Each structure stands twice: as structure tokens, then as C-alpha cells.
Amino acid sequence: MAVKANEITWGHDLDAALADAKKENKAVLLDFSAAPM
Amino acid sequence: MYTDPRVVRLVNESFVPVRAHVKENAAAFKQLGERYGAQWTPTTLIVDANGQERHRIEGFLPADDFLPQLQLGAAHAAFANADYQIAARSFDQILKEHPTNDAAAEAQYWAGVSRYKATGDPSALKETARLFNERFQNTAWAKKASVWR
Numbered sequence: 106m107a108v109k110a111n112e113i114t115w116g117h118d119l120d121a122a123l124a125d126a127k128k129e130n131k132a133v134l135l136d137f138s139a140a141p142m
Numbered sequence: 143m144y145t146d147p148r149v150v151r152l153v154n155e156s157f158v159p160v161r162a163h164v165k166e167n168a169a170a171f172k173q174l175g176e177r178y179g180a181q182w183t184p185t186t187l188i189v190d191a192n193g194q195e196r197h198r199i200e201g202f203l204p205a206d207d208f209l210p211q212l213q214l215g216a217a218h219a220a221f222a223n224a225d226y227q228i229a230a231r232s233f234d235q236i237l238k239e240h241p242t243n244d245a246a247a248e249a250q251y252w253a254g255v256s257r258y259k260a261t262g263d264p265s266a267l268k269e270t271a272r273l274f275n276e277r278f279q280n281t282a283w284a285k286k287a288s289v290w291r
Contacts, residue, residue, distance in 0.1 A: 113144055113153050115161035117170060119193075122158045127191040132219035134157035134212070136144075137175060139164040139183040 143184070146205035149212070156216045157188070188215025196222050210236050210245035217252065226260035247278035251287055264290075 115136070116122050122133045143149060153159050162171040164183060174180070178187055178195060186208075188197035197215035199208070217232035233253035237246055254270025257263075271290035278284055 111147065111150060113150055113159050115159050117161065117167050119160050119170075119174060119189075122160045123189075123191055123193055126158045126189075129158065130191075131156060131158050132191070132196065132216060133189040134153055134159045134215070135174065135178070135187040135189050136159065136161045137164075137171065137180045137183050137185040137187075138161055142163060142166055 143203065143205060143208045146209070148209055149205055152209060152212055152216075156212075186211075186215075188212070188219055190219045190222055194222065206240075207243060207245075210240040210243045210249075213239075214245050214248060214252075217249070217256075221252065221256055221259075224259075226256045230256035230260060247274075247281040247283040250274065250278060251283040254287070254290075 116125075119133070119135065122135075125131075126133045144153070161167070162174045164171050178189075180187065182200055184200075184202060186199040187195050190196050196218040197211070199211045199215075203211060213232065213236045217229050217236065220226075220232055221229035230253050233249040233256060236243075236249035237253065240246055240249075250270065250273060254266050254273075257266035257270075267287075267290035271287045274281075274284040274287045
């Protein structure tokens with residue numbers, strides 16, 4: 106999925122995100138939110 | 143916090159973002175909240191690729207404060223991954239970009255630790271203790287570094 110420069114595309118599957126983080130040598134940002142969507 | 147373009151850029155460049163929303167993803171919110179002990183919103187965790195929490199931000203912060211906290215998280219994740227030179231550069235960057243922010247003293251402390259871990263040279267710790275004589279003297283981080291004098 107293309108990443109738009111002006112917004113964050115949030116995932117909702119932590120295990121998938123951890124796999125991506127390992128591949129991309131990044132950390133996961135996990136946001137617990139109650140903000141209006 | 144996530145509308146500031148600087149925050150958006152940093153998140154997209156440095157992290158894989160995952161959101162657990164209390165209403166929209168209630169099951170994930172409950173499951174991940176129990177896993178990581180997150181009982182309040184907003185709570186922002188920086189988690190390494192092994193699922194280990196490396197940094198925690200609880201409560202709202204304005205973008206000017208949230209940004210260096212995210213940078214701390216990325217730097218701590220690099221440190222935990224034994225990427226000490228990357229961690230040192232990342233902590234130094236926080237000091238350079240946010241020299242008066244609350245995060246700066248923590249960054250100064252961990253920049254020194256990262257340099258020591260990267261080189262094995264204890265003078266990195268002594269130099270860090272000296273720097274705490276010049277700034278951030280009245281912080282817990284200065285007290286922690288005082289043992290290196």
C-alpha cells in the first residue's frame with residue numbers, strides 16, 4: 106500500500122506489524138486511542 | 143498529536159504504526175491493553191520487532207513535546223537492538239533539535255551510554271557526566287550520571 110506523505114496509515118494487526126518491523130528494521134508505534142475517528 | 147506534519151513524517155519514516163481504538167477496535171484494544179498494561183488513552187508505545195516495549199508515552203502531549211518523545215522511542219529501540227552507533231546519533235539528534243525540551247536530559251544520558259556501548263571507552267561516560275555539570279543539572283538524569291565523574 107502506498108504511504109501518503111501527509112497522513113498515517115494505521116494498521117490494526119500487531120503480529121503483522123511486528124513482521125513488517127523486522128523486515129524494514131523499524132520499531133512499531135502502538136497507539137491506544139479514544140480519539141474521534 | 144498525529145495531525146502535525148513533522149509527526150506524520152517521523153511516524154512514516156521510522157515506525158510501523160498500529161492503532162488499537164477503544165471503540166473501533168474494542169477487542170484488540172482489550173487484548174493489547176492487557177498484554178502491555180495500557181489502561182489509559184492516549185497511550186503510545188514504541189515496541190521493538192520482537193514485541194518488547196522500549197518506550198511509553200502516557201497522556202496527550204503537544205506536537206513539540208510528542209515529537210522528541212517519539213524520537214526517544216526510536217533511539218531506545220535501536221539501543222535495545224544493539225545498534226549503538228545509530229542510537230547515539232539518534233539521541234544526539236534529539237539534543238540538537240530539541241535542546242530545551244524535557245526529553246533532552248534523557249537523550250544526553252543515553253547518548254553517553256550508547257557511545258560507551260559502541261566503543262567500550264569509559265571516557266564517554268565521564269564526558270557525559272561533565273556535560274551534566276553544564277546543563278540539565280537539576281534532573282534525575284544528572285543524578286544518574288553523577289556516578290561517572
